[in-house]
Amino acid sequence: xxxxxxxxxxxxxxxxxxxxxxxxxxxxxxxxxxxxxxxxxxxxxxxxxxxxxxxxxxxxxxxxxxxxxxxxxxxxxxxxxxxxxxxxxxxxxxxxxxxxxxxxxxxxxxxxxxxxxxxxxxxxxxxxxxxxxxxxxxxxxxxxxxxxxxxxxxxxxxxxxxxxxxxxxxxxxxxxxxxxxxxxxxxxxxxxxxxxxxxxxxxxxxxxxxxxxxxxxxxxxxxxxxxxxxxxxxxxxxxxxxxxxxxxxxxxxxxxxxxxxxxxxxxxxxxxxxxxxxxxxxxxxxxxxxxxxxxxxxxxxxxxxxxxxxxxxxxxxxxxxxxxxxxxxxxxxxxxxxxxxxxxxxxxxxxxxxxxxxxxxxxxxxxxxxxxxxxxxxxxxxxxxxxxxxxxxxxxxxxxxxxxxxxxxxxxxxxxxxxxxxxxxxxxxxxxxxxxxxxxxxxxxxxxxxxxxxxxxxxxxxxxxxxxxxxxxxxxxxxxxxxxxxxxxxxxxxxxxxxxxxxxxxxxxxxxxxxxxxxxxxxxxxxxxxxxxxxxxxxxxxxxxxxxxxxxxxxxxxxxxxxxxxxxxxxxxxxxxxxxxxxxxxxxxxxxxxxxxxxxxxxxxxxxxxxxxxxxxxxxxxxxxxxxxxxxxxxxxxxxxxxxxxxxxxxxxxxxxxxxxxxxxxxxxxxxxxxxxxxxxxxxxxxxxxxxxxxxxxxxxxxxxxxxxxxxxxxxxxxxxxxxxxxxxxxxxxxxxxxxxxxxxxxxxxxxxxxxxxxxxxxxxxxxxxxxxxxxxxxxxxxxxx
Amino acid sequence: xxxxxxxxxxxxxxxxxxxxxxxxxxxxxxxxxxxxxxxxxxxxxxxxxxxxxxxxxxxxxxxxxxxxxxxxxxxxxxxxxxxxxxxxxxxxxxxxxxxxxxxxxxxxxxxxxxxxxxxxxxxxxxxxxxxxxxxxxxxxxxxxxxxxxxxxxxxxxxxx
Numbered sequence: 053x054x055x056x057x058x059x060x061x062x063x064x065x066x067x068x069x070x071x072x073x074x075x076x077x078x079x080x081x082x083x084x085x086x087x088x089x090x091x092x093x094x095x096x097x098x099x100x101x102x103x104x105x106x107x108x109x110x111x112x113x114x115x116x117x118x119x120x121x122x123x124x125x126x127x128x129x130x131x132x133x134x135x136x137x138x139x140x141x142x143x144x145x146x147x148x149x150x151x152x153x154x155x156x157x158x159x160x161x162x163x164x165x166x167x168x169x170x171x172x173x174x175x176x177x178x179x180x181x182x183x184x185x186x187x188x189x190x191x192x193x194x195x196x197x198x199x200x201x202x203x204x205x206x207x208x209x210x211x212x213x214x215x216x217x218x219x220x221x222x223x224x225x226x227x228x229x230x231x232x233x234x235x236x237x238x239x240x241x242x243x244x245x246x247x248x249x250x251x252x253x254x255x256x257x258x259x260x261x262x263x264x265x266x267x268x269x270x271x272x273x274x275x276x277x278x279x280x281x282x283x284x285x286x287x288x289x290x291x292x293x294x295x296x297x298x299x300x301x302x303x304x305x306x307x308x309x310x311x312x313x314x315x316x317x318x319x320x321x322x323x324x325x326x327x328x329x330x331x332x333x334x335x336x337x338x339x340x341x342x343x344x345x346x347x348x349x350x351x352x353x354x355x356x357x358x359x360x361x362x363x364x365x366x367x368x369x370x371x372x373x374x375x376x377x378x379x380x381x382x383x384x385x386x387x388x389x390x391x392x393x394x395x396x397x398x399x400x401x402x403x404x405x406x407x408x409x410x411x412x413x414x415x416x417x418x419x420x421x422x423x424x425x426x427x428x429x430x431x432x433x434x435x436x437x438x439x440x441x442x443x444x445x446x447x448x449x450x451x452x453x454x455x456x457x458x459x460x461x462x463x464x465x466x467x468x469x470x471x472x473x474x475x476x477x478x479x480x481x482x483x484x485x486x487x488x489x490x491x492x493x494x495x496x497x498x499x500x501x502x503x504x505x506x507x508x509x510x511x512x513x514x515x516x517x518x519x520x521x522x523x524x525x526x527x528x529x530x531x532x533x534x535x536x537x538x539x540x541x542x543x544x545x546x547x548x549x550x551x552x553x554x555x556x557x558x559x560x561x562x563x564x565x566x567x568x569x570x571x572x573x574x575x576x577x578x579x580x581x582x583x584x585x586x587x588x589x590x591x592x593x594x595x596x597x598x599x600x601x602x603x604x605x606x607x608x609x610x611x612x613x614x615x616x617x618x619x620x621x622x623x624x625x626x627x628x629x630x631x632x633x634x635x636x637x638x639x640x641x642x643x644x645x646x647x648x649x650x651x652x653x654x655x656x657x658x659x660x661x662x663x664x665x666x667x668x669x670x671x672x673x674x675x676x677x678x679x680x681x682x683x684x685x686x687x688x689x690x691x692x693x694x695x696x697x698x699x700x701x702x703x704x705x706x707x708x709x710x711x712x713x714x715x716x717x718x719x720x721x722x723x724x725x726x727x728x729x730x731x732x733x734x735x736x737x738x739x740x741x742x743x744x745x746x747x748x749x750x751x752x753x754x755x756x757x758x759x760x761x762x763x764x765x766x767x768x769x770x771x772x773x774x775x776x777x778x779x780x781x782x783x784x785x786x787x788x789x790x791x792x793x794x795x796x797x798x799x800x801x802x803x804x805x806x807x808x809x810x811x812x813x814x815x816x817x818x819x820x821x822x823x824x825x826x827x828x829x830x831x832x833x834x835x836x837x838x
Numbered sequence: 839x840x841x842x843x844x845x846x847x848x849x850x851x852x853x854x855x856x857x858x859x860x861x862x863x864x865x866x867x868x869x870x871x872x873x874x875x876x877x878x879x880x881x882x883x884x885x886x887x888x889x890x891x892x893x894x895x896x897x898x899x900x901x902x903x904x905x906x907x908x909x910x911x912x913x914x915x916x917x918x919x920x921x922x923x924x925x926x927x928x929x930x931x932x933x934x935x936x937x938x939x940x941x942x943x944x945x946x947x948x949x950x951x952x953x954x955x956x957x958x959x960x961x962x963x964x965x966x967x968x969x970x971x972x973x974x975x976x977x978x979x980x981x982x983x984x985x986x987x988x989x990x991x992x993x994x995x996x997x998x
Contacts, residue, residue: 064931071939072927074874074914078940081873238974240878240886241940290878290940291975323879530938530975723934727976731937734977758883758972766968769978 084316091165095147098181098398098751148363151328212448213387218352222343233744235333241290247310263566270299286557294404327756330400335360366403374409377682380447383439418487418801450674457715464713469693485805489797492684493790494571496672508562517652525564532724544584546608570790577785578667587663688794703826718787736799848916885971888944914943937975
């Protein structure tokens with residue numbers, strides 16, 4: 053039995069009746085009176101100098117209201133990390149990838165706008181392009197950005213402990229290499245936006261984003277406006293997975309056009325443009341060496357990684373740090389070194405995607421755990437238990453596991469999958485594998501340096517007393533955050549969920565850094581809890597005065613006032629309330645004094661009751677360079693077991709089932725926790741099995757659609773058992789922490805370990821296409837026969 | 839030049855002038871304000887624009903409005919009424935089958951059409967019936983549970 057009344061239950065989400073009936077409004081569902089349509093000209097070349105741009109023909113087309121290039125917009129540099137602002141709204145001197153934005157048009161219809169784009173004449177001097185990490189790093193290779201020689205966008209060199217000394221103590225040392233392929237977010241709603249500019253100088257951008265706050269700041273900076281004159285509204289969003297976690301060119305161009313023309317402008321990416329914009333998971337090439345003692349104790353890890361960054365930095369600085377820092381757990385590992393290099397080339401920029409920076413490193417390392425276990429004759433599950441971190445442990449790079457239900461997760465998947473019976477006893481062509489992982493519950497620091505609160509929440513009680521209104525600038529993008537915060541406020545105030553209404557995703561409602569790094573449940577959750585408690589405090593203060601009862605002897609639960617000792621005579625308050633409500637049908641009949649009565653009385657005494665809440669993490673992390681990336685108030689962790697069948701003749705893999713256990717702290721809404729676990733697994737399966745953005749030698753995306761970029765369909769998804777493991781996170785609101793990204797960490801290596809179990813073959817390249825698996829099986833057979 | 843099409847949508851009669859290149863999806867969304875039908879690709883790959891046309895599911899982004907002349911169309915807006923949500927919609931809400939909700943209208947239309955034609959589909963038939971509707975959020979698991987709960991064998995809560 054849960055000790056909570058609202059949270060920690062399985063609640064239908066508050067946004068879903070509208071979503072089920074088609075009433076939920078997404079950006080492209082909106083239109084404004086007098087609205088114009090925008091379209092962009094993007095580079096057809098991977099690398100070229102712009103010699104001239106002639107917009108005269110486009111401007112002359114009937115229905116065209118404006119054509120803008122960098123000449124009109126200027127060239128304010130922006131990006132994600134202030135340390136690497138390397139983008140401009142439009143290309144100035146040269147273009148760096150197929151899709152680099154050059155100009156935008158606003159016209160009375162989309163058709164006219166597209167025709168006008170085709171009439172813009174650009175003279176290019178085509179430059180040699182580099183499309184791979186290897187080519188980009190060659191001596192004499194074409195350079196993308198003058199300021200970054202050798203196309204090196206960022207490099208990281210870290211050592212914790214002493215890796216060389218550590219390896220000297222090791223009995224087993226394993227070195228493997230592995231690479232994945234560039235991903236696409238493949239959210240179903242393509243980016244869309246509408247910008248409006250009123251005659252008092254306020255710009256309102258309605259957009260499909262995960263981060264209204266950062267978009268607001270970027271728009272203000274690039275357009276040279278006060279932040280307070282820019283309002284960003286996020287309607288419902290058809291998911292983002294990290295790709296929508298920064299301002300895009302379309303949003304900036306749309307805002308510029310709307311301000312210039314004083315008319316609403318709408319712009320949409322096509323699916324092809326979603327692929328050209330990119331910003332999803334990097335391609336990583338890892339070389340990892342892990343050393344252990346013969347009893348299985350992990351001692352040292354040496355890690356080198358090259359990130360295929362694309363033409364701009366985007367989230368890349370954070371990515372290259374995360375790639376290293378998130379290998380320091382969930383196992384005790386005293387010595388770790390990391391050399392990471394993010395390399396520019398003439399492809400769309402990569403950025404952050406679910407499990408930011410860390411999933412492929414995890415896939416390599418978790419396979420090495422199995423290799424070590426095999427060599428010393430230990431069950432791979434036992435090896436993990438032996439090395440696992442516990443609550444209170446700190447990694448060699450200063451990540452503190454303030455709660456850590458890793459052992460509970462491992463035991464849950466052991467039982468849930470029948471591991472002990474199955475491991476070592478699978479028939480030919482079938483295999484079972486497991487892996488673990490962990491992830492941050494929110495980045496410890498904002499993307500820009502600031503002491504800002506990471507989240508603020510306002511709770512206003514309606515003046516009639518019946519309802520709590522929650523205002524938060526946080527971003528519901530499908531994960532269920534609106535419901536979670538409504539539940540938290542209900543819990544904090546002591547009222548049922550149906551009496552809480554919530555509005556979110558609007559920068560006018562406060563500061564919230566948005567939906568990225570799995571931060572909202574913990575961070576916005578704290579602010580929501582504090583705001584609910586603040587409102588409750590004010591109601592109870594009035595009651596204390598009115599009933600002459602000490603405040604600490606009262607509480608609100610399930611919509612009623614609870615008195616610890618004797619219930620005072622509240623008939624005068626009730627009479628006053630009923631008089632206020634003469635003729636209404638909802639007069640209180642409860643024997644208890646209701647929240648409704650109490651909050652109405654509070655209004656009559658004090659005016660509108662408004663509770664406020666805020667959250668900013670305590671100082672986190674070490675003093676070394678890059679310590680800010682990876683630090684978090686809390687870490688979620690998970691374990692998964694996958695079972696596969698491999699056709700040894702064709703290389704075709706079928707995933708038979710996956711059992712997943714995730715420690716999310718105290719679950720706010722189990723419904724959403726399970727949903728995040730199942731969705732993470734689906735994305736992890738896609739990346740393991742078939743997802744790959746493919747380029748030709750001209751740097752064009754060959755599969756820029758959802759037919760040829762293959763995400764998991766209803767036919768592919770195996771049965772998944774999602775087991776919610778709960779711990780009590782001291783730094784989380786009601787003990788809650790993340791689930792949205794940690795749950796993807798073990799998926800890829802669990803499948804890879806199962807494939808090895810089935811075939812005896814270690815795969816070092818993703819995705820696991822039948823061709824790749826078949827070739828590896830054949831090579832293995834030849835080696836075995838030789 | 840625009841042409842007139844006549845069609846019945848959610849039991850309402852419509853006569854609309856459309857350009858010959860107007861798709862049914864755009865007609866529904868931008869001319870008639872039936873924005874419950876979503877567009878996720880405009881190339882027939884994602885299924886977000888799924889509607890039922892004369893009893894069969896179609897990707898409305900691949901149907902020209904002119905081709906829909908004299909047809910009967912059901913969209914997501916036609917499923918719920920003043921009495922409440924359709925039981926299948928209720929099941930999607932109750933089972934947690936909705937996250938971002940962008941694929942949901944198309945997914946529900948495919949599931950509804952599947953159940954209309956076969957009141958008791960097997961697990962495999964449910965998967966096949968939804969295979970044209972991509973969902974990136976849920977991993978489909980709860981969607982299968984929602985649809986399965988509406989099979990005639992599972993009605994009445996005995997199989998919950």
